[in-house]
Amino acid sequence: MAGNAHLDAYFSQARSDGVLVVKDLPKFDLDTYISGYTGRTQVDRLIHISTHSPPLAIEGLKLAIKLLKQTQDVPRFRLALDILRKISPEDAESAQDDAWIEKTSRKVASDTERIEIDLKSYKHNLIKESIRIGHEDLGNHLYASGDLVGAFKCYSRMRDFCTAPKHIVDMSMQAIKVCIEQGNYMTVQSHVVKIRNLTRGPDEEDLLRPKLCVAMGLTQLAAGDFRAAARSFLDCPPTLHNTYNEVITANDVATYGGLCALASMERTQLKTEVLDNVEFRNFLELEPRMRKAISFFHTAKYSNCLSILEESKNDFLLDIHLHRHANRLFELIRSKGIVQYFIPFSCVTLSSMAQAFATDEQTLEKELVVMIGKGALDARIDTKNRLLTAKETNLRSAVHHETLAVAQNYERLARMKLMRMNMIRAGLEVRGSKAPTSQVNTGIVHGQNSWPINLNAQRAERNWREFM
Amino acid sequence: MDKLVDSFLSFPSSQNISDSELNKQIQNHLALLNRTPAATLAYQHAGGDVLTLLDPSVNSLAYLYILVARIDLGQKNTLEVGWRQIVTFLESFNPKQVRCAQDIFRRLVDAFFSLATESGKPIIAVRPIKKAILRFNPTKFSFLHPLFLRLCLEAKCYRDAAAIVDIDIVEFPISAGKVTENSRAREITYQDVLTYFLYAGMIYMGIKEWRRAADYLTYAIVAPGTACSQIQIDAYKKYILVGLLLDGKSLPIPRSTAVAASRAYKALSRPYESFASAFKAGNPELLRTEVAQLVDVFRQDNNTGLAIQCLEAFRRMQIIALRDTYVTLSTEEISKKDLEVTGRGGDIGGKEGTEAVILGMIEREEISASLSHSHPNPEQSQTTVHFHNHPVDESRNLAALQVELRRIMTLNKQMKTINKKYGMSREFIQYMVKMAKMSGNSGLAGMAEPDPMDFDYGFNWPEDEPEEAIMQDLDDDM
Numbered sequence: 001m002a003g004n005a006h007l008d009a010y011f012s013q014a015r016s017d018g019v020l021v022v023k024d025l026p027k028f029d030l031d032t033y034i035s036g037y038t039g040r041t042q043v044d045r046l047i048h049i050s051t052h053s054p055p056l057a058i059e060g061l062k063l064a065i066k067l068l069k070q071t072q073d074v075p076r077f078r079l080a081l082d083i084l085r086k087i088s089p090e091d092a093e094s095a096q097d098d099a100w101i102e103k104t105s106r107k108v109a110s111d112t113e114r115i116e117i118d119l120k121s122y123k124h125n126l127i128k129e130s131i132r133i134g135h136e137d138l139g140n141h142l143y144a145s146g147d148l149v150g151a152f153k154c155y156s157r158m159r160d161f162c163t164a165p166k167h168i169v170d171m172s173m174q175a176i177k178v179c180i181e182q183g184n185y186m187t188v189q190s191h192v193v194k195i196r197n198l199t200r201g202p203d204e205e206d207l208l209r210p211k212l213c214v215a216m217g218l219t220q221l222a223a224g225d226f227r228a229a230a231r232s233f234l235d236c237p238p239t240l241h242n243t244y245n246e247v248i249t250a251n252d253v254a255t256y257g258g259l260c261a262l263a264s265m266e267r268t269q270l271k272t273e274v275l276d277n278v279e280f281r282n283f284l285e286l287e288p289r290m291r292k293a294i295s296f297f298h299t300a301k302y303s304n305c306l307s308i309l310e311e312s313k314n315d316f317l318l319d320i321h322l323h324r325h326a327n328r329l330f331e332l333i334r335s336k337g338i339v340q341y342f343i344p345f346s347c348v349t350l351s352s353m354a355q356a357f358a359t360d361e362q363t364l365e366k367e368l369v370v371m372i373g374k375g376a377l378d379a380r381i382d383t384k385n386r387l388l389t390a391k392e393t394n395l396r397s398a399v400h401h402e403t404l405a406v407a408q409n410y411e412r413l414a415r416m417k418l419m420r421m422n423m424i425r426a427g428l429e430v431r432g433s434k435a436p437t438s439q440v441n442t443g444i445v446h447g448q449n450s451w452p453i454n455l456n457a458q459r460a461e462r463n464w465r466e467f468m
Numbered sequence: 469m470d471k472l473v474d475s476f477l478s479f480p481s482s483q484n485i486s487d488s489e490l491n492k493q494i495q496n497h498l499a500l501l502n503r504t505p506a507a508t509l510a511y512q513h514a515g516g517d518v519l520t521l522l523d524p525s526v527n528s529l530a531y532l533y534i535l536v537a538r539i540d541l542g543q544k545n546t547l548e549v550g551w552r553q554i555v556t557f558l559e560s561f562n563p564k565q566v567r568c569a570q571d572i573f574r575r576l577v578d579a580f581f582s583l584a585t586e587s588g589k590p591i592i593a594v595r596p597i598k599k600a601i602l603r604f605n606p607t608k609f610s611f612l613h614p615l616f617l618r619l620c621l622e623a624k625c626y627r628d629a630a631a632i633v634d635i636d637i638v639e640f641p642i643s644a645g646k647v648t649e650n651s652r653a654r655e656i657t658y659q660d661v662l663t664y665f666l667y668a669g670m671i672y673m674g675i676k677e678w679r680r681a682a683d684y685l686t687y688a689i690v691a692p693g694t695a696c697s698q699i700q701i702d703a704y705k706k707y708i709l710v711g712l713l714l715d716g717k718s719l720p721i722p723r724s725t726a727v728a729a730s731r732a733y734k735a736l737s738r739p740y741e742s743f744a745s746a747f748k749a750g751n752p753e754l755l756r757t758e759v760a761q762l763v764d765v766f767r768q769d770n771n772t773g774l775a776i777q778c779l780e781a782f783r784r785m786q787i788i789a790l791r792d793t794y795v796t797l798s799t800e801e802i803s804k805k806d807l808e809v810t811g812r813g814g815d816i817g818g819k820e821g822t823e824a825v826i827l828g829m830i831e832r833e834e835i836s837a838s839l840s841h842s843h844p845n846p847e848q849s850q851t852t853v854h855f856h857n858h859p860v861d862e863s864r865n866l867a868a869l870q871v872e873l874r875r876i877m878t879l880n881k882q883m884k885t886i887n888k889k890y891g892m893s894r895e896f897i898q899y900m901v902k903m904a905k906m907s908g909n910s911g912l913a914g915m916a917e918p919d920p921m922d923f924d925y926g927f928n929w930p931e932d933e934p935e936e937a938i939m940q941d942l943d944d945d946m
Contacts, residue, residue, distance in 0.1 A: 369793055382795035392857050428656070429692045430696065
């Protein structure tokens, strides 16, 4: 197949550019997966998958193009088409659809103009509510036609014309959505905080809380703060359902939350805060594999847990939010597994350990050396007998040692201070060759025999201040 | 002349008189000696040397004046002839008397010192000066201290010097402002003190006592003041290298360091910092490139020896670090880590070389480990290092604790005397009176004496507070 050559060329180029390429097929079915989402994120995810997974690239792009044709997002349509043309130039669908592009661009331009004129007239009339709606319309229009920066500006301008808390909430939610897509998580966080500080009715609260939780979770995930992210996702009420599909599905909440929890929590915490969490259970039921992995980890069957995760790793790597953190999360889960595995032992053979973690001894040894070096694992390796032994600590001698160190440090510090104090007292300060501006110092440098008494007194007094 | 000798002999009137009486006599005696021209003093008596009549431990002042007069008038050979007498004097003089004639004494010592160095045999002066220091109060800094250490460094008599530097200085002569009897004496300057600390650090480096060396260098580094001396910079550079030898990482700049000084350290010792961070990173390749760039810097600063010791220590420290990760490891694995950075070539980086290094470390008790060969034939044998657990050396720890306890108790005593002395000093009492006034009617006092210095320092001092508090604790504890 001729298309394959281009495909390979594209991805080997990508790989050399440092882009992650996932060779094997993920577990999910592309159509089902993508139908879980709505709005822009559908296309974003499709493009993400297409640029990272060779087997799904063509299918994904075609799907994206099909979806894009129903929108008015010209820039992204061009982007998707460009990639498709690079990957399989012979494909009939990769032909430039100039007619559509032209028609849509013209439509977008005229709509923009129309809405801007509307907005201007609202501004003349000085009706706050109309101006706000005008901005919002423009924002929505720009958002739909792919101008995220412009859209965000419009949403931000709404701020001055908000009269009710509801308006602020609306505005912030729009901004959050745009920012998540832009990857601008700092702003997401500030908007989330802004909404949380507002007073809301219980109905609104029910609707908003899940969204805010996941937005916060995504922010923390992006910042690499897995513990906080886990908390946020775990706190998310099950009322999320499909209400926020333009950003995240309930399945995603289960996956993100589960992985973050695995990477950052102790076994008992996993039990109490994840598996026994009534609200989060609703999410976990959507992702049975994740639930299994967590319960395996809790029951100390680390190899099962890791193999389940390993199976789904491609899914994670193709996820638009997770792919950057998947490897780090896996590493954390693994090393945490090793630490937990080793707790009850004083001595384990490397071979049995390698079995439990489904690797060979060499890789395991390297991993262990790194972990010990970082201080994550309190053990030593016996390379001759192929053993991992726990460090024996002798508390008594450790305390003696500590005491000695403290005492010596104490003496040293006191002596140092004393020396310094005595030097000041004896007038042995280090002085520059040029007399500094201060009057006191001039006295010391020049007037050894003739300095006035009051200078002497001043100097002495200053010294006292330093001592006390 | 005979009359003069009689009067020399009649002083002091008796061995056990009160201090004030003695002081009075010393003053009279000094007046007499200062009046007498040098020629008369240096005059060689026909019947025999005047000095043979005098006892240096009793008639110290006369003895001293005569010696100095002879040196002043005579040529070099006089000094050589009088060598024996000078040595006897230095070893047996009476400190109470000599203290009142510091400047004359210093002239004697300077002459003695220059003779010893110029003759190329500094070692001959080490012992007499050491005894002289010990005759005075060795915890009080004197001009002899830096001179002596310089002598020892030149003569490489580190052990002799260590006997002196082991004694911590707790007192400095009040240098400025105090008009005393010997105001003509050259004053101790801060350079003297800083050099002393630097030399003391170097003495300890010579006997590889890195901890004490670092302590002395710290004193130089934290010296108070508004500027930074080159001596301090040198001390800081050495301090970094000593830190590496001591801990494997550069020691921090102490908190009470003067601002100007710490800024200067940071600016002027950058190459050393980067060397230290390469050392700490434990990456031999990185360290090698650093060293290649820094050879000239080290040579310029005369720190090459110290740097080489650091490089030698690097491998040892890395091997010690392995103890935390491994129970057993073959020497082959260790040599593969390529820890040899001294660049001497040869076989020392190889398997056998590594084994030899480890063997040496075990013998010096740097690590607690054992080596075992897998096969009697050295050709096929694989050597394995077995790192033992951290040894339980309780008795040693306890002994060290005892020593430390005693040291702190001494320190505490010294601290109490100093506290008392300073508490009774005029300046302190004035300060307290003023403070009392200020707090009594602060508004009035503040307006009457608008002294900007007060406010300035008043705001400055709290940054040092936590450490100062420790010192007060010390008083409370015991």
